[in-house]
Amino acid sequence: MSRPVRKKAARKTPAERSAEIADAARDVALEQGLYAVTLRSVAARIDVAPALVAHYEPNMDVLIARTFGTVVATELAEVEALVTPLATPRERLAHLLDTLLDGTRDDVTVIWVEAWAMGRRNEALAQRVRDEMDDWHAFLEGIIAAGIDEGQFETDDAASVAWQLLGMIDGLNAHALVRWEHAGDRGTRIGHAVEGMLGLHRGVLAAPTE
Amino acid sequence: MSRPVRKKAARKTPAERSAEIADAARDVALEQGLYAVTLRSVAARIDVAPALVAHYEPNMDVLIARTFGTVVATELAEVEALVTPLATPRERLAHLLDTLLDGTRDDVTVIWVEAWAMGRRNEALAQRVRDEMDDWHAFLEGIIAAGIDEGQFETDDAASVAWQLLGMIDGLNAHALVRWEHAGDRGTRIGHAVEGMLGLHRGVLAAPTE
């Protein structure tokens, strides 16, 4: 006689349960992508009835949008913490590129790519995507502007360079999702493009800092 | 008394029907994306029973992969026809960038973006994506190699520049899918980055050809 695998879940405070659901959604998204974030998958992960998730999240589109937001905002915070301490804008930029293109963040890349596609059918998500892109853009622009101030970079439009850079990073990472062979060395030779955008002499960006 | 809307479809030769299904799948993909290419949506578009589509396409993953392939290969052929007649590699490259970043090809961009995401669950599609990326890469590399031969471009690694360029184009276009404000002027200022990659003087690429 096999009995039901799950007993009734312990009653928790709304705050606790809500956080638990958010965490589960985040984990599912990182492991299997945004399309896998469903009522049932989230419920199963915390061993709870699907209806409970629906009770806390009356609209799945919103949960998906929020999950995207937390994943991406977390990544930005991590990269910021990693790069900001560095001494010069040039170092910060070089280290940022190395970090974002080292091929260890495919889980987040999938979420970005799926978000661009899903955003056309999920306006809450689209809004969130725009917001997070704005945050990333502001971060990059800050580095570039600092470089201009210190006379390291030369460009008349830091904002424009920033979104070009973002596009480049996101595109190269997206390419890697299908394991395209050429995507392997992403990051090793992106330097010249960036040097071109910032009026640097060839090789300056990749050169070791002394 | 409402009668069934559809009579039995006229019997066609396998070749005809097969082509009809392929066309319908392509139209659905261009209008609503790859995720909308389903047995039922394709069948409905040509006013035929879903089972008939299944009869011709025993596996939807394969139909989706093939649909992606035709859409993307067609686009490549169009761009090639547009650009190849131009006199110099510099002109070809400039015109290619203008064309691909003019914001009129979102339908194809969606297909690319969805394909990168779907490719992780659909190996047939992933293989096709890699193949089409190879074709695009070869095309770009050809232009760049020609530029090197003619002394217009300066780089030691045309292949590497080619995939960086691809990444840039795809990333910037993907950003536009969620109608990010900054994505509006994609293409107007991509020049400096390319100039950096190709050792050109600033502004040379965007300058009018005389």
Next chain:
DNA sequence: TCTACTATTGATCAGACGATCAATAAGTTG
């Protein structure tokens, strides 16, 4: 004309999805 082939169909299956709702039970307040 008779036969063989097969294009096309409706019916149906099992599996997902989001969502809703009445019933239960755990906890809180009086």
Next chain:
DNA sequence: CAACTTATTGATCGTCTGATCAATAGTAGA
């Protein structure tokens, strides 16, 4: 201890998905 609130549940609905299969009906060839 009783009354109330509400976290949690199972059951269920309607809709979508890919897939299978026996039955029907055009068509081509002998």
